[in-house]
Amino acid sequence: xxxxxxxxxxxxxxxxxxxxxxxxxxxxxxIPPEREFARKLRISRASLRTGIGYLAAxxxxxxxxxxxxxxxxxxxxxxxxxxxxxxxxxxxxSWQMFEARRILESELAALAAERGKEQHFTxxxxxxxxxxxxxxxxxxxxxxxxxxxxxxxxxxxxxxxxALMETITSALYDERRKTAERSRDLRQSADLHREIYKxxxxxxxxxxxxxxxxxxxxxxxxxxxxAAESGTxxxxxxxxxxxxxxxxxxxxxxx
Amino acid sequence: xxxxxxxxxxxxxxxxxxxxxxxxxxxxxxIPPEREFARKLRISRASLRTGIGYLAAxxxxxxxxxxxxxxxxxxxxxxxxxxxxxxxxxxxxSWQMFEARRILESELAALAAERGKEQHFTxxxxxxxxxxxxxxxxxxxxxxxxxxxxxxxxxxxxxxxxALMETITSALYDERRKTAERSRDLRQSADLHREIYKxxxxxxxxxxxxxxxxxxxxxxxxxxxxAAESGTxxxxxxxxxxxxxxxxxxxxxxx
DNA sequence: GCCCCGGCAGTGGTCCGACCACTAGAATAC
DNA sequence: GTATTCTAGTGGTCGGACCACTGCCGGGGC
Numbered sequence: 001x002x003x004x005x006x007x008x009x010x011x012x013x014x015x016x017x018x019x020x021x022x023x024x025x026x027x028x029x030x031i032p033p034e035r036e037f038a039r040k041l042r043i044s045r046a047s048l049r050t051g052i053g054y055l056a057a058x059x060x061x062x063x064x065x066x067x068x069x070x071x072x073x074x075x076x077x078x079x080x081x082x083x084x085x086x087x088x089x090x091x092x093x094s095w096q097m098f099e100a101r102r103i104l105e106s107e108l109a110a111l112a113a114e115r116g117k118e119q120h121f122t123x124x125x126x127x128x129x130x131x132x133x134x135x136x137x138x139x140x141x142x143x144x145x146x147x148x149x150x151x152x153x154x155x156x157x158x159x160x161x162x163a164l165m166e167t168i169t170s171a172l173y174d175e176r177r178k179t180a181e182r183s184r185d186l187r188q189s190a191d192l193h194r195e196i197y198k199x200x201x202x203x204x205x206x207x208x209x210x211x212x213x214x215x216x217x218x219x220x221x222x223x224x225x226x227a228a229e230s231g232t233x234x235x236x237x238x239x240x241x242x243x244x245x246x247x248x249x250x251x252x253x254x255x
Numbered sequence: 256x257x258x259x260x261x262x263x264x265x266x267x268x269x270x271x272x273x274x275x276x277x278x279x280x281x282x283x284x285x286i287p288p289e290r291e292f293a294r295k296l297r298i299s300r301a302s303l304r305t306g307i308g309y310l311a312a313x314x315x316x317x318x319x320x321x322x323x324x325x326x327x328x329x330x331x332x333x334x335x336x337x338x339x340x341x342x343x344x345x346x347x348x349s350w351q352m353f354e355a356r357r358i359l360e361s362e363l364a365a366l367a368a369e370r371g372k373e374q375h376f377t378x379x380x381x382x383x384x385x386x387x388x389x390x391x392x393x394x395x396x397x398x399x400x401x402x403x404x405x406x407x408x409x410x411x412x413x414x415x416x417x418a419l420m421e422t423i424t425s426a427l428y429d430e431r432r433k434t435a436e437r438s439r440d441l442r443q444s445a446d447l448h449r450e451i452y453k454x455x456x457x458x459x460x461x462x463x464x465x466x467x468x469x470x471x472x473x474x475x476x477x478x479x480x481x482a483a484e485s486g487t488x489x490x491x492x493x494x495x496x497x498x499x500x501x502x503x504x505x506x507x508x509x510x
Numbered sequence: 511g512c513c514c515c516g517g518c519a520g521t522g523g524t525c526c527g528a529c530c531a532c533t534a535g536a537a538t539a540c
Numbered sequence: 541g542t543a544t545t546c547t548a549g550t551g552g553t554c555g556g557a558c559c560a561c562t563g564c565c566g567g568g569g570c
Contacts, residue, residue: 008524009308021343033550044525046301049551053264053305057312058337060344065551066532076341078422079334082313083415086331088276089315092415100415103362160338160347160355164419167333263553288521299554304522320522321561513570523560530553538545 008043012051015041016061020071028073031061075154078163083171094175098220101168102213105149108165109196109212110205111156120155124148124197131193135186146173148193152200185222192218263298267306270296271316275326283328286316333418338426352427353475357468359420360404364451364467365460366411375410379403379452386448390441401428403448407455440477447473 019025031037031052038048052069055061059077062070079086086092112120127148134140149169153162192215199207274280286292286307293303307324310316314332317325334341341347367375382403389395404424408417447470454463 017340017343020340027344035550046526047524050304050308050523053308054312055340057309058334058340060337060340063551064533066549067534068550071344076345078338078341079313082315083333085272085275085310085313085315086333086418087415088272089282089326090331090414096413096415099413100419103358103416107358158351158354159345160342160351160423161358163341164355168415290521301555302553305552318522319562321520322563323521511570513568515568516566518565519563521560521562523558525558526556528554530551532551533549534547535549536545536547538543540541540543 008047009051009054011043012041012048013054016051016055020060025071027071029071030068031070033068075166076159076163078167080167080170083167084174087171094224095220097168097172097175098216101165101172102216102220104161104165104168105152105216106209106213108153108156108158108161109200109208111158111161112152113200113203113205113208115157116155116200116203120151121197121201123151124155124200127151128190128194128197131186131190135190138186141186141189145189145193152196155200189215189219263302264306264309266298267296267303268309271306271310280326282326284326285323286325288323330421331414331418333422335422335425338422339429342426349430349479350475352423352430353471356420356423356427357471357475359416359423360407360471361464361468363408363411363413363416363420364455364463366413366416367407368455368458368460368463370412371410371455371458375406376452376456378406379410379455382406383445383449383452386441386445390445393441396441396444400444400448403452407451410455444470444474 016025016031025031032040034045034048034052038045041048052061052063056063059080060072062072064070087097127144130144131141131148134144146169149165150162153165156162192211195211196208196215199211271280271286280286287295289300289303289307293300296303307316307318311318311324314335315327317327319325342352382399385399386396386403389399401424404420405417408420411417447466450466451463451470454466
């Protein structure tokens with residue numbers, strides 16, 4: 001359990017937690033420079049850094065070399081980077097991730113149908129159009145695909161579920177980023193997204209959930225097939241080739 | 256995120272990640288002492304500690320003062336300790352957490368009905384019996400309540416969903432641990448748990464989901480009522496609405 | 511013989527003070 | 541005006557000393 005001991009790291013965490021809970025620290029705010037802050041807290045800079053590192057690892061703080069340390073901005077992230085590690089450690093299976101995603105996104109779609117605002121419908125519509133326009137460009141298509149789902153999550157009005165979804169999909173893409181989809185699948189995929197959009201727009205929660213479920217089931221079997229063809233891994237724990245892993249733009253901004 | 260940069264912390268993380276993925280490191284295993292490990296990795300002990308702290312914050316490592324550092328054992332945890340912080344930061348509402356829990360656990364119950372094994376049924380039955388036996392002891396009752404739900408999560412066969420549920424409920428309890436339930440509610444609660452058990456045992460997924468949903472809806476309204484009565488109304492709801500945008504220099508205060 | 515307790519060795523925790531690396535903006539050169 | 545360079549401020553790394561905790565082992569008391 002969380003010990004509130006003398007542990008310096010917890011002292012820092014609790015201090016900042018307190019500043020957040022009392023409203024003295026808001027997303028985007030900057031905390032004092034390490035040397036100064038450490039002096040004020042009467043602890044060494046090293047200990048302060050330990051605590052900050054802890055908070056940064058949890059996505060609460062955002063440390064920028066040469067600039068400063070800030071309270072994290074933007075949509076919350078829950079253990080986004082940890083899931084793939086935990087997956088490798090506990091041997092999570094691909095189907096389990098897909099199942100989790102299917103459940104989350106289906107309900108998210110239903111909620112979006114119930115609570116979505118006009119602005120969300122507009123955004124969804126635009127992304128669907130972009131998807132149709134890029135069926136021949138898998139890279140571009142993927143961007144709009146991701147955005148589409150992200151808008152739904154936002155429209156659901158539940159940031160916790162949205163964050164959980166983000167965590168899962170992030171881990172999922174982390175594992176599949178090599179298998180590019182074929183464009184004949186993309187056409188079909190776009191159609192399904194359009195159906196989802198229509199169901200949400202007409203506030204048909206049941207339909208939205210059903211179509212979303214169908215869409216994700218197809219995506220899962222499609223990827224399973226690709227994985228089977230390319231030979232290797234069906235598991236989450238496989239050889240991460242030493243490829244330099246340049247990060248794409250799949251996860252940059254919320255729409 | 257996964258930049259393979261010179262960043263010492265990432266070098267450590269990737270090194271350990273690699274050891275995990277190649278199977279050279281299993282849950283419960285111990286990593287070398289810091290001084291020795293640092294020498295082997297050709298980095299300073301401080302940097303090594305930064306990386307280990309990062310992994311520990313994500314629940315991948317378990318550091319025990321005076322003993323050693325180990326790969327985390329037991330069921331995976333996803334950002335368990337971070338959710339309450341993120342909640343305070345982004346103003347998560349109680350109803351949002353309950354909604355997330357409701358969705359997750361309903362599906363978990365349905366899955367448990369489909370995939371549960373005899374051992375799970377037995378465990379569930381035992382917990383139900385214990386709940387009936389402790390309706391006059393809220394503290395004891397809560398233990399079996401938690402265990403009951405945990406067994407269901409286990410029976411679902413999806414550790415990811417189980418971990419997500421654990422994260423949510425953990426944050427939820429963190430916020431409510433003061434409002435003790437009244438025994439007349441407990442009797443009713445035990446009845447519902449028994450119904451859930453029966454539905455799962457008879458492999459009636461639909462019924463299991465429905466009853467679980469009903470149970471959690473009741474729990475939610477019960478807690479909302481208690482919170483309203485005692486006025487202590489948890490969480491950042493207040494600061495979220497009433498925070499008067501005091502922009503400007505940040506972090507200059509001594510809390 | 512058995513048990514308690516103190517010491518000891520090993521390990522993580524904290525501290526210091528110096529220096530490196532990066533960023534943004536100011537000062538300068540063109 | 542624009543491009544370049546310089547500089548102050550900030551986080552990142554280092555190593556080396558010392559503190560604090562844990563587990564164990566051996567000696568002393570029973």
